[in-house]
Amino acid sequence: MNQVSLGLTTAGAALMMISLVIGEFATGGWTNYPPYTGAVFSPGVGPDYWIWSVVIAGIGSLMSGINFCVTIYKCRAPGMTLMRMPLFVWTTLCSAIMLVYAMPPITVSSLMLALDRVLGFHFFTNDLGGNMMNYANIFWMFGHPEVYILVLPAYGIWSEIASTFSSKRLYGYSSLVLATMAIAVIAFTVWLHHFFTMGQSASVNIAFGIATMVIAVPTGVKVYDWMATLWRGRIRMTVPMVYMTGFFILFTVGGLTGVILANPSVDYQVHNSVFLVAHFHNVLIPGVLYGVLAGIHYWFPKVFGFRLDERTGRLTAWLWVIGFSLTFLPLYVLGLQGMPRRLPSFTEAAYGPWVTIAGFGALVILLALTMLFVTLWVSIRQRGQLSVPLGDPWDGRTLEWSIPSPAPAWNFATIPVVRDRDDFVARKGAGQAYEAPARYEDIEMPRPTYLGLTLCLAMTVMGFAIVWHIWWLALVSFVIVPASLIYRAFLPESEVEAVVPAAVVAAEDRAWRKAIAEARGVTRDEEDSPANCGLAAPEGEPA
Amino acid sequence: MIRWKSGLPFLCVCMAGSASWARGILSPLGPVAEAQRAHLITVTAVTMVAVLPVLIGVPLILWRYRRVKKGVYRPDFEYSRGLELAMWGVPFVLFVLLSILLWRSTIALDPYRPLGPDPLEVQVVGLDWKWVFLYPEQGVATVGTLVLPEDRPVTLKLTTDTVMQSFMVPALSGQIYAMPGMVTTQNLIADRTGVAEGRNMQFNGPDFAQQTVRTEVLTEGDWTDWMEAAASAPVLDVTSYAELARAGTIEDARLQFGIAEGPIRLRLGAPDLFSTIVDRYHRGQPVPASAQPGAPGYQPEALR
Numbered sequence: 146m147n148q149v150s151l152g153l154t155t156a157g158a159a160l161m162m163i164s165l166v167i168g169e170f171a172t173g174g175w176t177n178y179p180p181y182t183g184a185v186f187s188p189g190v191g192p193d194y195w196i197w198s199v200v201i202a203g204i205g206s207l208m209s210g211i212n213f214c215v216t217i218y219k220c221r222a223p224g225m226t227l228m229r230m231p232l233f234v235w236t237t238l239c240s241a242i243m244l245v246y247a248m249p250p251i252t253v254s255s256l257m258l259a260l261d262r263v264l265g266f267h268f269f270t271n272d273l274g275g276n277m278m279n280y281a282n283i284f285w286m287f288g289h290p291e292v293y294i295l296v297l298p299a300y301g302i303w304s305e306i307a308s309t310f311s312s313k314r315l316y317g318y319s320s321l322v323l324a325t326m327a328i329a330v331i332a333f334t335v336w337l338h339h340f341f342t343m344g345q346s347a348s349v350n351i352a353f354g355i356a357t358m359v360i361a362v363p364t365g366v367k368v369y370d371w372m373a374t375l376w377r378g379r380i381r382m383t384v385p386m387v388y389m390t391g392f393f394i395l396f397t398v399g400g401l402t403g404v405i406l407a408n409p410s411v412d413y414q415v416h417n418s419v420f421l422v423a424h425f426h427n428v429l430i431p432g433v434l435y436g437v438l439a440g441i442h443y444w445f446p447k448v449f450g451f452r453l454d455e456r457t458g459r460l461t462a463w464l465w466v467i468g469f470s471l472t473f474l475p476l477y478v479l480g481l482q483g484m485p486r487r488l489p490s491f492t493e494a495a496y497g498p499w500v501t502i503a504g505f506g507a508l509v510i511l512l513a514l515t516m517l518f519v520t521l522w523v524s525i526r527q528r529g530q531l532s533v534p535l536g537d538p539w540d541g542r543t544l545e546w547s548i549p550s551p552a553p554a555w556n557f558a559t560i561p562v563v564r565d566r567d568d569f570v571a572r573k574g575a576g577q578a579y580e581a582p583a584r585y586e587d588i589e590m591p592r593p594t595y596l597g598l599t600l601c602l603a604m605t606v607m608g609f610a611i612v613w614h615i616w617w618l619a620l621v622s623f624v625i626v627p628a629s630l631i632y633r634a635f636l637p638e639s640e641v642e643a644v645v646p647a648a649v650v651a652a653e654d655r656a657w658r659k660a661i662a663e664a665r666g667v668t669r670d671e672e673d674s675p676a677n678c679g680l681a682a683p684e685g686e687p688a
Numbered sequence: 689m690i691r692w693k694s695g696l697p698f699l700c701v702c703m704a705g706s707a708s709w710a711r712g713i714l715s716p717l718g719p720v721a722e723a724q725r726a727h728l729i730t731v732t733a734v735t736m737v738a739v740l741p742v743l744i745g746v747p748l749i750l751w752r753y754r755r756v757k758k759g760v761y762r763p764d765f766e767y768s769r770g771l772e773l774a775m776w777g778v779p780f781v782l783f784v785l786l787s788i789l790l791w792r793s794t795i796a797l798d799p800y801r802p803l804g805p806d807p808l809e810v811q812v813v814g815l816d817w818k819w820v821f822l823y824p825e826q827g828v829a830t831v832g833t834l835v836l837p838e839d840r841p842v843t844l845k846l847t848t849d850t851v852m853q854s855f856m857v858p859a860l861s862g863q864i865y866a867m868p869g870m871v872t873t874q875n876l877i878a879d880r881t882g883v884a885e886g887r888n889m890q891f892n893g894p895d896f897a898q899q900t901v902r903t904e905v906l907t908e909g910d911w912t913d914w915m916e917a918a919a920s921a922p923v924l925d926v927t928s929y930a931e932l933a934r935a936g937t938i939e940d941a942r943l944q945f946g947i948a949e950g951p952i953r954l955r956l957g958a959p960d961l962f963s964t965i966v967d968r969y970h971r972g973q974p975v976p977a978s979a980q981p982g983a984p985g986y987q988p989e990a991l992r
């Protein structure tokens with residue numbers, strides 16, 4: 146199911162890429178608002194590509210959401226109660242729940258628009274009772290929860306990073322869980338703030354404006370919780386912490402402008418302007434993108450077995466912070482000057498200096514992006530010195546750091562029994578971090594399958610065929626989807642799953658434990674040196 | 689107007705220091721935009737109570753508790769009732785305060801709320817890519833120019849005869865959507881004479897950038913003279929409207945009416961033009977692309 150979700154998301158992305166070469170994409174802005182995107186005004190294929198890439202990728206996202214929910218509810222290790230889950234798992238769970246509820250509206254609104262365009266329906270047309278306001282409503286019932294779907298996992302990453310790189314327990318775990326849940330629920334009650342200016346009555350705007358502002362409370366609590374986590378810690382300014390510093394300062398500015406935008410009377414002025422563009426980039430770049438980049442630096446050694454180069458990584462992080470600030474902060478001024486979004490040209494002299502600064506900032510972002518690849522390149526070349534086969538390069542707190550890097554296909558040789566939120570720290574404290582298990586068992590693993598790839602190709606072809614009205618091809622490729630699912634359902638168990646014998650698991654696990662027994666634990670002073678092979682020496686005693 | 693050239697960024701940066709950057713809400717021409725600006729400042733100031741601790745506290749914490757300093761270290765600190773209370777309590781109190789402010793300002797600045805007796809009604813029709821203003825009482829119509837009297841309440845009634853648009857003159861008030869077959873309202877007052885730029889804020893095609901409105905606020909006497917001068921102007925009736933409704937810019941409208949420069953001032957030959965435009969979408973019959981202004985397949989003959 147995971148593979149199929151990825152396949153469908155890839156199909157959506159592939160359609161978008163194809164549109165760059167054959168045809169055009171989303172000629173009506175990312176929101177694809179009718180009636181401009183209806184058949185009467187936009188007979189081209191731009192809106193069609195948008196619709197089908199969104200619908201296909203959306204089904205993939207919905208399936209991912211269901212998959213994460215079920216996995217987290219049903220497949221936890223013994224002792225891993227909900228309130229012992231790492232915060233990253235909590236925020237992923239909330240995000241997944243939101244996906245399940247938020248994806249259907251956009252699938253529906255996009256398909257309704259497709260019916261309008263292809264079969265001459267009148268959901269959102271100007272005539273015969275069609276109404277574009279319904280599109281705006283349904284679209285944003287997805288569109289607003291969507292931004293929280295993006296940012297919640299990043300909140301989880303920040304929680305892990307703040308705690309690990311200050312060598313401290315996470316402050317306010319329960320508060321953070323509560324705040325995450327609160328955000329996940331309230332996010333569904335604020336969609337109307339994307340169109341305060343559509344002409345509804347003041348009382349409707351007041352209700353949604355206040356609902357919007359209340360989200361700032363749990364979000365603020367989270368930021369304060371992370372600050373309290375760092376307080377009285379032993380902070381190491383590693384790459385993820387540089388991103389987190391940028392996040393703290395810039396995200397807070399984004400929060401401030403969010404509160405401003407929640408006020409309908411101000412929103413009337415800055416809606417549809419680059420002020421709004423500045424705001425959502427201000428929360429999504431420092432909030433989500435920095436979070437993802439920090440998370441990549443943090444978990445990269447776990448996945449690939451070697452650390453990323455700190456020096457180039459740190460330079461990249463600072464370039465991102467500077468590049469973002471130069472590009473998007475001037476947009477606040479431009480927005481207050483009344484500059485609309487999606488403006489292809491202007492003659493207003495007052496915009497000039499600010500647009501120039503933003504343009505320069507965009508170059509810095511380009512440099513940051515280049516440095517990202519340089520970091521990767523440098524790290525791959527020096528992977529020998531950066532390798533951390535023993536698995537714990539950051540003096541980690543949670544159980545993923547208690548296994549080798551890169552993690553074996555079966556992850557844990559034996560399923561651990563969880564006793565604490567920072568279970569690995571507790572084990573290290575008790576000197577039981579690397580106790581060998583009494584016995585090993587066979588492990589059942591899924592076999593590689595072409596199912597995801599098949600569905601990806603079929604859905605890409607189907608989307609392309611519908612966009613260009615090649616109906617026979619659309620039908621053929623659509624039939625492949627249920628056909629391949631039914632085919633797989635009838636495969637014998639042995640074709641779907643493979644068993645890794647206990648002896649294989651035991652041999653690999655014992656070799657790793659032997660290496661650990663022979664290795665020297667490194668202190669945090671040596672974290673960024675070739676001596677760091679992934680075995681951590683204990684951090685100093687409490688003062 | 690100073691033409692901005694990409695080769696002069698430093699001159700422009702210097703310019704930024706002068707007052708020339710104050711546009712729109714930053715230099716209001718009337719009480720609505722003034723109140724919006726005041727509300728913006730108040731909200732920013734109140735929210736600072738929650739924001740400043742982060743902006744100041746984060747650098748301090750990062751410096752004070754950096755590892756090499758070997759400062760106080762409490763690895764198991766994870767809860768403090770007082771801190772918890774402050775973290776939830778202070779933002780909540782701010783939220784309540786801001787909600788009250790939001791409630792009051794939203795009612796006070798509701799675009800539907802009349803701002804005084806005897807308002808001047810101006811009907812606004814959005815076309816691709818120009819705004820048409822109808823003054824039914826005065827029998828005047830303009831394209832791309834909105835002329836208002838000083839100190840008199842104004843009620844704008846807005847619709848479009850094409851896709852959704854959003855009308856805004858930021859120096860006077862915020863924006864409101866204009867949609868085909870529907871009428872929205874924006875009340876405003878201009879309380880000093882001057883010129884301000886307005887525009888469509890909702891993307892609607894290739895010449896979206898050109899869909900601006902030059903807004904002039906004149907004294908009552910000058911305004912009356914301005915309106916009366918329309919008596920000898922070209923006429924806007926159903927036929928010329930059908931031609932005007934073609935997708936095109938203000939420059940195309942100039943060619944159509946033979947007005948080379950200055951405002952496009954017209955005599956309104958069809959007093960109920962506005963309601964005709966709105967009603968056309970409610971006849972229970974399809975509006976084909978040929979009769980849909982703004983659509984690529986539009987034929988002016990089909991509208992007449």
